[in-house]
Amino acid sequence: xxxxxxxADNPFFVLELSVAASRAEVERAGQKWLDMLxxxxxxxxxxxxxxxxxxxxxELVRSATAALRDPERRVVHELWYLDHAPTPPDDDDVVDxxxxxxxxxxxxxxxxARP
Amino acid sequence: MLTTMTGRPLYVGIDLGTTNSAVAVFDGGVTHIVRxxxxxxxxxxxxxxxxxxxxxxxxxxxxxxxxxxxxxRSEFKRLMGTDRALPFRASGMAMTPPELAAKVLAALRADVxxxxxxxPDTAVISVPxxxxxxxxxATAEAAALAGFTRVELLPEPIASxxxxxxTAEQGDGRWLVYDLGGGTFDVSLLETDDxxxxxxxxxxxxxxxxxxxxxxxxxxxxxxxxxEHGVRIRRDAPExxxxxxxxxxxxxxxxxxxxxAGEVVLALPAPLETGDSDPFDPELVLTRETFESxxxxxxxxxxxxxxxxxxxxxxxxxxxxxxxxxxGPTVTPVLRERVAAVLGAPVADGLDPMTLVAxxxxxxxxxxxxxxRPAGPLVRRGARLWLQFPAVCTDxxxxxxxxxxxxxxxxxxxxxxxQRDDGGYRSDAVRLDDDHAFVVAVExxxxxxxxxxxxxxxxxxxxxxxxxxxLTIVQGMTIGDPPLSRSIGVALVSDHVQLYFERGTPLPxxxxxxxxxxxxxxxxxxxxxxxIPIVQGEHDRAHLCRLVGTLEIPGHAISRSLPAxxxxxxxxxxxxxxxxxARALVPALDQVFEHVAHLLVPAADTEVLxxxxxxxxxxxxxxxxxxFRHGMPxxxxxxxxxxxxxxxxxxxxxxxxxxxxxxxxxxRRTLIEIDAALDEVEQSKQWPELEQRIVRxxxxxxxxxxxxxxERERSLFxxxxxxxxxxxxxxxxxxxxxxxxxxxxxxxxxxxxxPDTWPTLFDEATSRVDSASDLPRAQTLVREGRAARDRxxxxxxRKITEKLWRLLPHDPSARRASYDxxxx
Numbered sequence: 001x002x003x004x005x006x007x008a009d010n011p012f013f014v015l016e017l018s019v020a021a022s023r024a025e026v027e028r029a030g031q032k033w034l035d036m037l038x039x040x041x042x043x044x045x046x047x048x049x050x051x052x053x054x055x056x057x058x059e060l061v062r063s064a065t066a067a068l069r070d071p072e073r074r075v076v077h078e079l080w081y082l083d084h085a086p087t088p089p090d091d092d093d094v095v096d097x098x099x100x101x102x103x104x105x106x107x108x109x110x111x112x113a114r115p
Numbered sequence: 116m117l118t119t120m121t122g123r124p125l126y127v128g129i130d131l132g133t134t135n136s137a138v139a140v141f142d143g144g145v146t147h148i149v150r151x152x153x154x155x156x157x158x159x160x161x162x163x164x165x166x167x168x169x170x171x172x173x174x175x176x177x178x179x180x181x182x183x184x185x186x187x188r189s190e191f192k193r194l195m196g197t198d199r200a201l202p203f204r205a206s207g208m209a210m211t212p213p214e215l216a217a218k219v220l221a222a223l224r225a226d227v228x229x230x231x232x233x234x235p236d237t238a239v240i241s242v243p244x245x246x247x248x249x250x251x252x253a254t255a256e257a258a259a260l261a262g263f264t265r266v267e268l269l270p271e272p273i274a275s276x277x278x279x280x281x282t283a284e285q286g287d288g289r290w291l292v293y294d295l296g297g298g299t300f301d302v303s304l305l306e307t308d309d310x311x312x313x314x315x316x317x318x319x320x321x322x323x324x325x326x327x328x329x330x331x332x333x334x335x336x337x338x339x340x341x342x343e344h345g346v347r348i349r350r351d352a353p354e355x356x357x358x359x360x361x362x363x364x365x366x367x368x369x370x371x372x373x374x375x376a377g378e379v380v381l382a383l384p385a386p387l388e389t390g391d392s393d394p395f396d397p398e399l400v401l402t403r404e405t406f407e408s409x410x411x412x413x414x415x416x417x418x419x420x421x422x423x424x425x426x427x428x429x430x431x432x433x434x435x436x437x438x439x440x441x442x443g444p445t446v447t448p449v450l451r452e453r454v455a456a457v458l459g460a461p462v463a464d465g466l467d468p469m470t471l472v473a474x475x476x477x478x479x480x481x482x483x484x485x486x487x488r489p490a491g492p493l494v495r496r497g498a499r500l501w502l503q504f505p506a507v508c509t510d511x512x513x514x515x516x517x518x519x520x521x522x523x524x525x526x527x528x529x530x531x532x533x534q535r536d537d538g539g540y541r542s543d544a545v546r547l548d549d550d551h552a553f554v555v556a557v558e559x560x561x562x563x564x565x566x567x568x569x570x571x572x573x574x575x576x577x578x579x580x581x582x583x584x585x586l587t588i589v590q591g592m593t594i595g596d597p598p599l600s601r602s603i604g605v606a607l608v609s610d611h612v613q614l615y616f617e618r619g620t621p622l623p624x625x626x627x628x629x630x631x632x633x634x635x636x637x638x639x640x641x642x643x644x645x646x647i648p649i650v651q652g653e654h655d656r657a658h659l660c661r662l663v664g665t666l667e668i669p670g671h672a673i674s675r676s677l678p679a680x681x682x683x684x685x686x687x688x689x690x691x692x693x694x695x696x697a698r699a700l701v702p703a704l705d706q707v708f709e710h711v712a713h714l715l716v717p718a719a720d721t722e723v724l725x726x727x728x729x730x731x732x733x734x735x736x737x738x739x740x741x742x743f744r745h746g747m748p749x750x751x752x753x754x755x756x757x758x759x760x761x762x763x764x765x766x767x768x769x770x771x772x773x774x775x776x777x778x779x780x781x782x783r784r785t786l787i788e789i790d791a792a793l794d795e796v797e798q799s800k801q802w803p804e805l806e807q808r809i810v811r812x813x814x815x816x817x818x819x820x821x822x823x824x825x826e827r828e829r830s831l832f833x834x835x836x837x838x839x840x841x842x843x844x845x846x847x848x849x850x851x852x853x854x855x856x857x858x859x860x861x862x863x864x865x866x867x868x869x870p871d872t873w874p875t876l877f878d879e880a881t882s883r884v885d886s887a888s889d890l891p892r893a894q895t896l897v898r899e900g901r902a903a904r905d906r907x908x909x910x911x912x913r914k915i916t917e918k919l920w921r922l923l924p925h926d927p928s929a930r931r932a933s934y935d936x937x938x939x
Contacts (some may be wrong), residue, residue: 023311028510032554035503036517040553059625062596066621069313079827 008049011064011074012081014056016047019078023069030065034058124587125231127238127487128274128476129223131216131254133192133324134297134443136160137470138223140231140487140649143507143564143589146278148470151226158226163187166205172222172232181364181384184357190326191215193298193777193828195257196249213253217260224261227485227487237265239480241472243299244600245268245319247651248663255694267483268692270600271296272303272317274475275441279466280305280312280592281478288436289315290463291425293454294472295417295442298324302421304428307436310509312594314619318424322781323416323617325370327446331409333359336381336399346392350766354774357513358387369401374448378402401507408540414453421458422670435460440468466725473588481507482593483691491591495578497703498528498571507589511559515567515586519551520542528571528579533557536566536585540635544572558588588817597691605685606648606657606936608633609911610929615687617652627686630938631921633930634888636677643670645677647685647699649711655856658932659791664711665934666697674704679888683938721772721779728764734793735761749846753796759790795848805851810838816862832861873912882918887922896922 012019015029036044043049047056068071126141135157138149148156153174163176164186179187185204190896191212194201202208210218228234242254249895251268254300258606272292279292287307294301303317337348348355348362365381372379379401386394405620425432438460440451455462480487484506499521515533531553532546540558547553557715559565571579599620604612605628615626630647637643645668652660666685670676684700699708735757742750764782771779813836820832835858842851866872877900898920904912921939930936 023309024510024512027311027508028513031505031508031510032514032516035514036552036554038503039516039518039552041516041518041548041550041554044682059623061623062624066596066598066619069311076831079831 007080008051008054009060009064010049010081011067011077012048013049013054014060014064015068017068017082021068026065026068030061031060035059124481125233125235125488126477126485127227127235128473128478128480129220129240130240130271130470130473130476131192131220131240131257132160132243132296132472133190133299134160135469136223137473138227139470139473140227141474141481143587143651146281146474146477148473149223149230150225150818151222152229154238158219158222159189160192160216160219161187162191162210162215163188164203164206164208164765165212168208169350170218172218176437176486179361184360188215190298190777193780196247197780206331213257214260216254216257220257220261220263224263233266233488234262236263236489237480237485237487238263239267239476239483239485241273241476242268242273243296243319243536244272244301244303244317244496245299246270247601247661248603248649265485266692267479267485267597269476269479269597270301270317271441271472272301273314273597274473274479275439275471276303276305276314276475277478277592277594278471279439279463280307281475288435289430289434290439291421291458291460292439292441293417293421293445294440295444295450296324297326297443298322300324300417300420301414302417302424304424304430307592310592312509312592314594314598316424316428316619317600318420318427320416320420322784323413325442327413328370328410328444328447329363329366331413332369332381332401332406333362335401335405335409336362336366336397339399340387340397340624344392344395344397346395348387348389350770350773354390356773358389361385361387366400370406370520372449373401373403373406374446376403403449410447410449410836411453414450418454418457421454423802429604432458433458437461437463439463439466441470441471447763453509456460469835471895478507478591478593479484479597480587497582497584498526499582500569502583502586504586504588505593506587507591507593508559509591509593511561511589511590512556513559514797515555515588515866517553517555519547519581526573526577527551528581529574530572531555532570532572533567533586534570535560535700536568543572557588559588561590564589598622599624599689601651603649603651603655603689603695604660605687605938606650606660606662607891607931607939608925608930608933608936610657610933612655612657612660614688620689623688625686625688627684630685631682632677632679632681632683633921633925633939636668636673638670638673639640640670642684644668645937646935647683647697647938648936649687649695649697650934654791655852656794656932657934657936658872659787659794661787663932664695664697666711668699668700668708668821668937672706672708673701674706677701677704680892680918683937696845721768724764724768724779724786726770728761728768728782731757731786731789731793732761738793738796743885750796753792757789757792757796760792764789799802805848805890806843808855809851812858813839816858816865819862819865819869821914823868824861828861828865831842832858835861870909873909873916877904877912877919880916880923883923884919886924887919888924890923893919893922 015033016027017029033044033056045056047054067077123142130137130140137157139146139699140149151157151173158173159177161176161180163171163179176187180189188201191201191525200211202209218377240254240258242251244522254268255266263937272294276292289304289306292303292305292649300323301317304315304524306313306315341347348358350359361383364385368858369379379805381399381401383396386396388394417503438454438458451462498519500517501520504515528547530546532542532544533555534541537560539560542555544559545553546554557567560865564587566585568585572580599616599618599622602614602618603616607613612878613628616624629747632645636645647666649660649664650657650660651663654660681701681703686698688696697711735754738750739754764785766777767782816832835854838854839851842854881897884893884897896915900915903915
C-alpha cells in the first residue's frame with residue numbers, strides 16, 4: 001500500500017469519525033455505512049479526505065471497523081490521522097509514490113536485498 | 116415440540132462435530148437445543164450403510180461401529196477437504212467426507228422439521244478455528260448436499276464465546292474459551308469492553324482432541340495385554356483393526372465412567388481376536404490415577420498452546436476474568452482442575468460444554484439475518500421498502516437504513532418514523548431523500564427483542580401503508596463480521612508469500628495485487644502451465660505454509676503465447692463463510708482465468724511421509740550434536756519437543772501404513788509444523804548472526820528515520836526498538852523477526868523520500884542485466900531508465916526499475932520449495 005493510500009484509507013476518514021469516537025460509535029458508523037451502501041444510497045459511496053474524494057466500499061468499511069476495534073491498531077491510525085500529513089506532491093526532493101504500484105515493500109520478494 | 120417458536124424468526128445453528136453433532140435454534144430471545152428422534156441433545160456423527168444400501172445416521176449407526184466397522188463410518192470430519200472416498204463394503208458404495216457429513220446435516224435438518232414443523236433452508240455451521248480453506252469448502256459442499264440453500268461458517272470458539280456472552284451477565288475483561296473437541300483443540304482469547312465482544316486472538320492444535328485421550332487408554336491397554344497375556348496387538352496392523360476398535364470403544368466408556376468412579380473395568384463389547392491367538396476377554400482395570408497419568412501430558416500440551424496465546428497478547432493468565440470450557444472432553448475432572456490450577460483463573464459455571472457451540476451458531480445466524488423460515492406467499496400491501504438493519508446488535512442506538520423500491524403499489528411516503536412497540540421510544544420523522552432513501556437512528560431496550568412499527572406519511576401528513584410494516588432488532592452481545600482464521604497469500608517464486616488477507620481480516624473480503632510471470636507460456640503447449648499457488652499459514656516463507664489451491668494458466672487455454680515478465684492482476688475473494696474464489700486477469704491476453712485447481716488437502720502418501728520423517732530425524736540429530744558441541748542448552752529443550760512430535764508422527768505413519776488416512780493427514784501436518792519449528796531452532800542457533808542483524812537493521816533504519824523520517828515515525832521506531840529488545844531478551848526468534856520486519860518497513864518508508872533510492876536500485880539491476888530472462892527487453896529498459904534518470908523523472912525510473920527486477924533470474928531451489936510458483 002502506498003503512503004498516499006495509507007493516509008487516505010485511514011479508518012477515521014472512511015467512517016467519518018473523530019479520533020475521540022467511542023467503541024459504540026465505531027460500530028454504529030460501520031453498520032450505518034454498510035447498510036447505506038447495501039441499499040445504494042449515493043452519498044455513502046464517497047468519503048472526503050484532504051487528498052480529495054475517495055470511493056467507499058463495503059470492504060473498506062469492514063476493514064476500517066475491524067481496525068478500530070483493535071486498540072493496538074487503532075492507536076496507529078490515530079497517530080497517522082493526527083500527525084502524518086501527506087508528502088507535498090510538488091516537492092522536488094520527494095519521489096512520487098502515488099498510484100498504488102507494487103511498491104518498495106514488495107521489492108524484497110522480487111529479489112532485492114538492501115545493500 | 117417447541118411450539119413457542121411459531122410466528123417468530125427461526126435461526127438455526129449447527130455444531131458439526133468430529134464425534135457428535137448438535138443443532139440449536141434461536142428465536143431472537145433465547146436458544147433451544149433441538150432434540151433428535153431419540154430425545155437426545157447430541158447426535159453421533161456416524162453413518163452406516165447396510166448391504167441393501169440403506170443409510171442410518173446417529174445413535175442407530177453408532178451401535179454398529181464396533182460390530183460392523185466395514186460398513187460404519189465415524190470421525191470423517193478429520194478427512195474433510197481430502198478427496199478420499201470411504202467404502203461401505205456390504206453395499207459396494209463409497210462416500211466422500213462431504214457426502215458423509217451431508218447425511219449428518221440432513222438428519223439434523225429433519226430433527227428441526229420434526230420438532231418445529233419448519234424444514235430450514237439456511238443455517239450457520241461451526242467449523243474449527245484452524246480449519247483450512249479446503250476443509251471449509253468441503254463443509255459448505257456438505258451443507259448444500261444436505262439441502263441447505265444458504266449457509267455461513269463460523270469458527271467454533273467464536274460460536275461458543277457468543278453463546279457464553281449471550282447467556283451470562285458478564286463484566287468487562289479478557290477471558291479464555293478452552294475448546295477441546297473430539298479431534299481438535301482451539302483456544303481463544305476474548306475481550307468484553309462496554310458490552311462489545313472482540314476476539315483478541317486464537318491458537319490451537321488441529322490434531323489434539325478427546326480422541327487422543329481414548330488412544331492413550333488404548334495404548335495402555337495394549338501394553339497391559341502384552342504384559343499379562345503375551346499377545347501383541349498392533350494399531351497399525353489391518354488384521355488387528357477389529358480388536359483395536361473394541362478396545363477404543365471400551366476406552367471411551369471408561370473415560371466417561373472415571374469422571375464419577377475411582378476405577379473401572381474396561382468393558383469390551385466382544386472378545387478380542389487377533390488372528391494369532393484364540394479369542395480372549397482380558398480383564399483390564401483402569402484406575403483414575405492411571406487415567407490421569409495418561410491424559411495429563413495431553414492436557415499439558417493444550418496448556419502450552421494457551422500459554423503461547425497469552426504470551427503473544429501480553430496477557431497474564433492470572434488476570435483472566437474466566438475460562439469457558441467447551442467440548443465433551445472438558446467434563447473430565449482432571450482436565451478442569453489442571454487447567455484452572457495452571458492458569459489460575461476462575462471457571463465459568465452454568466454453561467453446557469456440549470451444546471454451547473450450536474447455541475452460539477444459532478445466535479450468529481440472527482446476526483447474519485439467516486432466518487430459516489421459508490418465505491410465505493408474496494402478498495404486497497403498500498409501498499415496498501428495502502430495509503437494512505442489524506438483526507442483533509450490541510449498540511443501544513443503531514441505525515435503520517431503508518429505501519422505497521416500489522411506490523407503484525400505493526401512495527409514496529415522504530417521511531418515515533419508527534416507534535418501539537413497548538412505547539419506550541419514538542424517532543423523529545425523517546424526510547426521504549432524492550433516492551427515496553432514509554436513515555433513522557433508534558433506541559433499543561437492553562437484552563431483549565425490540566419490535567418497531569414503521570410509520571410512513573405522505574406530504575399531507577396522511578399515513579401511508581408500507582411493506583414490511585415493522586422490524587425487530589435484538590439487543591445483546593454479538594460480534595461483527597466473522598474473522599479469517601488463518602492468513603492467506605500467494606507463494607512467489609522467491610519462496611516468499613505475498614500476503615493477501617491477514618489472520619483476523621473481517622469477512623467477506625477482497626484484495627488484488629499485480630504479479631509478473633517469470634517464464635513464458637507457449638500457446639497450445641500441453642506441458643506449459645503457469646502456476647499461481649495460494650497458501651495459508653502464518654509464515655513468511657511459502658514452503659512453511661499449506662498449499663490450499665493453485666490457479667493455473669495453461670498453454671492450451673491462452674489466445675496467444677505469453678512472454679516472461681507479463682503482468683497478472685490477481686484478485687482473491689473470500690465470502691462470509693470463508694470460501695475462496697480467485698480471478699487472474701492477464702492484460703496482455705485480455706483473458707481471465709478463474710479455475711482454482713486442487714482445492715484439496717494434499718494426499719498423505721506414506722512413502723513421502725516416511726522419507727520426510729527420516730530427513731527430519733536426521734536434522735534433529737545434527738542439531739543436537741551441534742548444540743552439545745557449542746553448549747547451547749536452550750536448543751536442546753526445543754529439540755526435545757521436536758523429538759516428541761516426531762515420535763507421534765512415527766506412530767501415525769504406522770497407522771497410515773495400516774490404512775488409517777486420518778493418521779496420515781495428521782502426520783503430514785505435524786511434519787510441516789516440525790519443519791517450521793526446526794527452522795526456528797536453526798535460526799536461534801545462529802543467534803550471534805541474529806544479533807548482528809539486529810544491530811545492522813536498527814542502525815540502518817535509525818539512520819533513515821533520523822534523516823528522512825517524520826516525528827511520528829521516529830516515535831514508532833522507538834516502540835519497535837523496545838519490542839526488538841524484549842524479543843531479544845526472551846530469545847523469541849519469530850517475534851524478533853516480526854519486529855525487524857516492522858523496523859524495515861519504517862526505514863523503507865523513510866527511504867522512499869531519498870532522491871538517490873531509485874537510481875541506486877536501478878544501477879544494481881543494471882549490473883545484472885546480462886542474466887535477464889528477456890535480454891533485448893532488459894536492454895531497452897536500461898536505456899529507458901538511463902534517460903529517465905538523466906531527466907530526473909524518479910517516478911518513471913521507479914517503474915522501469917521494478918520491470919527490470921522482474922526479468923532477473925530466480926533461484927530454482929526456492930521455486931521448487933514454493934510449490935513451483937510461476938510469479939513474482
